Amino acid sequence: MSWSADTWEDPAVVLPRLSARWGHTHHISWTGRLWLATDRRPSSHWRTEVEPTPEQLEESLQRHHGAPAPTSAPP
Numbered sequence: 001m002s003w004s005a006d007t008w009e010d011p012a013v014v015l016p017r018l019s020a021r022w023g024h025t026h027h028i029s030w031t032g033r034l035w036l037a038t039d040r041r042p043s044s045h046w047r048t049e050v051e052p053t054p055e056q057l058e059e060s061l062q063r064h065h066g067a068p069a070p071t072s073a074p075p
Helices: 011-022 054-065
Strands: 026-030 035-039 048-051
Touching: 011 026, 011 035, 011 054, 026 054, 035 054, 048 054
Parallel strands: none
Antiparallel strands: 026 035, 035 048
């Protein structure tokens, strides 16, 4: 819960969603306090993103790496 009493989604729900969306280019993890995304390419100019909320992590990923590749939809 944030200072303004906003509640966040359960990390057990968010982690699979972020991994499905960004997992092909980044390793996504939750430390218990912060969300991390590490680019799988060692030569990446902007290798690690660290943010307090999943929304901020996605914004940072999009700002530094562009939109994620579209995932294939089930038939």
